[in-house]
Amino acid sequence: MxxxxxxxxxxxxxxxxxxxxxxxxxxxxxxxxxxxxxxxxxxxxxxxxxxxxxxxxxxxxxxxxxxxxxxxxxxxxxxxxxxxxxxxxxxxxxxxxxxxxxxxxxxxxxxxxxxxxxxxxxxxxxxxxxxxxxxxxxxxxxxxxxxxxxxxxxxxxxxxxxxxxxxxxxxxxxxxxxxxxxxxxxxxxxxxxxxxxxQKGFSHCFLAFKFANNPNISSPLVVGDLAISSKEHLQFTPMLENPMYPNYYYIGLEGITLGTGSGSLIQVPTKLRDFDPSGNGGMLIDSGTTYTHLPQPFYSQLLSKLESTINYPRATEVEARTGFDLCFRVPCINNITDGLAIMDVDDHLFPSITFHFMNNVSLVLPQGNSFYAMGPPRNSTVVKCLLFHSMDDEDYGPAGVFGSFQQQNVEVVYDMENQRIGFQTMDCVSSSAFQQLHKP
Missing domain, CATH: 2.40.70.10 (Acid Proteases)
Known part of the structure; x- marks a missing residue:
């Protein structure tokens, strides 16, 4: 309740x-x-x-x-x-x-x-x-x-x-x-x-995929003053106002970096932060869309950059079966055979992905928010796929969508009073325990 x-x-x-x-x-x-x-x-x-x-x-x-x-x-x-x-x-x-x-x-x-x-x-x-x-x-x-x-x-x-x-x-x-x-x-x-x-706001901290259908722990959702008070330490990007679609939450994406440090910055098209006269464009932040969607040809450019930095064999048959566009066979660490355990220990094998939003906000996606295991390990390897998608119709509606999978283990604050959205990476399991949302 x-x-x-x-x-x-x-x-x-x-x-x-x-x-x-x-x-x-x-x-x-x-x-x-x-x-x-x-x-x-x-x-x-x-x-x-x-x-x-x-x-x-x-x-x-x-x-x-x-x-x-x-x-x-x-x-x-x-x-x-x-x-x-x-x-x-x-x-x-x-x-x-x-x-x-x-x-x-x-x-x-x-x-x-x-x-x-x-x-x-x-x-x-x-x-x-x-x-x-x-x-x-x-x-x-x-x-x-x-x-x-x-x-x-x-x-x-x-x-x-x-x-x-x-x-x-x-x-x-x-x-x-x-x-x-x-x-x-x-x-x-x-x-x-x-x-x-x-007029106040709300916040949430989504648990990782591995907790799906676990009845003993829940993701915290807070609505009202408690959601936005004492949050000035977060990075805030402005909510973009779309006159044609005023009831949605839009933010502006300026770039994506692969790897740590200076990394490899990929410039994104301006339509991911601008609207045309019909209200098309911008990046929608949406808990009801599972995976992040990006427009073409930028999406294909991102895939090419990622593929060039990852030296593991492609799993093309898994790509055809799942519909994901970039899957790799990666070695299991210490011959782990538990399909759940492998999800946490080998994410360092992939380059980190950083989203750069307007107002100098940089969100490094937590480990596990980009590539995900498609099944248990077999023959000392596990197949992991990039859980991003291409926008189906890039000329109509939002230019991109920031989905819930990429928001896992991130506190997201919707500050309606100041028309901004804040981000902070966080262990949402600990946040859930602190707010006593574990099921007794």
């Missing part, structure tokens, strides 16, 4: 501390919705605004979701009929207008079939029309719903805050989206906005 702590500065300020459970391709929050409460597990996503949950009193239909069958233990549904506080949102609400803002120029109440008289007077109370919300590869369709969201915390777990009329999508049909999402974007529908924290 969401943990809420009272700030020592003022009894009116509440700070939320939330344990994030890691799965293979993202980080899961447990939402406590309804009366009586229903616990629904959803992804935490900084790249969208809408919070939605799999919903249906009888069925939930997920199309083309066969590859997600391993997630069946966390694919729980919200049942509207089981909650006495559940209501369908009105077509005249601001949330309804916002969720339909990208559909067309029509008034949602007009779409809902309200009469001209009620439209002119602004008194139509018909339900908000069904919406469709798209992601990179997925689509969801549902109805805008309101219910009570309960957040708990305090030293003894006795602090309870009820967020009444919390707005979210009650989704009954999806394409390639089997698990719900909690949006952490800047829009009015996002969780920080509805809790009143969007």
């Amino acid at each position: 969401l943990n809420l702590k009272v700030s020592s500065q003022t009894s009116q300020t509440l700070d939320m501390m939330e344990p994030l459970r890691e799965v293979r391709d993202g980080y899961i929050i447990s939402l406590n919705l309804g009366s009586p409460p229903q616990v629904i597990q959803v992804y935490m996503d900084t790249g969208s605004d809408l919070t939605w949950v799999p919903c249906g009193n009888f069925s939930f239909n997920c199309i083309d979701c066969q590859e997600y069958t391993n997630y069946s233990p966390i694919m729980n549904k919200y049942l509207p009929l089981h909650s006495s506080s559940c209501v369908r949102d009105s077509c005249a609400s601001q949330f309804c207008i916002d969720v339909h803002s990208s559909d067309n120029t029509y008034d949602p109440c007009y779409i809902a079939g309200c009469s001209l008289t009620t439209l002119i007077k602004g008194i139509c109370s018909r339900p908000c029309p069904s919406f469709v919300y798209t992601y990179g590869e997925g689509v969801v369709s549902g109805t805008l719903t309101r219910d009570t969201l309960r957040v708990h915390g305090g030293a003894d777990g006795d602090v309870t805050r009820e967020v009444t009329n919390f707005g979210f999508g009650c989704v009954g049909s999806t394409y390639r989206e089997p698990i719900g999402i909690t949006g952490f974007g800047k829009g009015s529908l996002s969780l920080p906005s509805q809790l009143g924290f969007i």
Whole structure:
């Protein structure tokens, strides 16, 4: 459940501390919705605004979701009929207008079939029309719903805050989206906005991949004053303002260095820090995208530089099978045969990768955030692949995406008050233990 702590500065300020459970391709929050409460597990996503949950009193239909069958233990549904506080949102609400803002120029109440008289007077109370919300590869369709969201915390777990009329999508049909999402974007529908924290900020520290599906430890997520207080020692890069897409978090990438010291600096295209008149460009920082994506031809240039500095044989058959573009067979250290142990001890065999963001911010990716083992060692070698991707459509949308895998073991602070994002490499396991997010 969401943990809420009272700030020592003022009894009116509440700070939320939330344990994030890691799965293979993202980080899961447990939402406590309804009366009586229903616990629904959803992804935490900084790249969208809408919070939605799999919903249906009888069925939930997920199309083309066969590859997600391993997630069946966390694919729980919200049942509207089981909650006495559940209501369908009105077509005249601001949330309804916002969720339909990208559909067309029509008034949602007009779409809902309200009469001209009620439209002119602004008194139509018909339900908000069904919406469709798209992601990179997925689509969801549902109805805008309101219910009570309960957040708990305090030293003894006795602090309870009820967020009444919390707005979210009650989704009954999806394409390639089997698990719900909690949006952490800047829009009015996002969780920080509805809790009143969007003018403050939040921070997270993602655990490494090797802790995926480990029920005994969680990644810390902090929302509110505690997330941004005493953080001046971090390196901060400005949030770039994109007038066409104001609800997303953009930062500017200026270069990438391979190796330590002066290294080999690769200049990146200016579109990774600039926007065109249509709002295309910039680098999106997104917890809902697993791997960092870079534009062509810069991405291919990076691959060539890396390949020239690594003297291990390519594993082209693994590249063809996995879809990753740069895989190598590297020797096991001390003949280690444990597939998990090998992930930590041989990362020095690859050159370090440093991202240079605007405002002289240099983030050296932690060991293990670039190359990752594709399986256990065989014949004293293990195959490791670069977990970066090329942007599919570099002329539309963001020029690049800074994904969650590259944010592992990095404290990332979204300082909304000062419109900046901070970075600090950190052992997120220790941070989780300090914030008592280990499961007893």
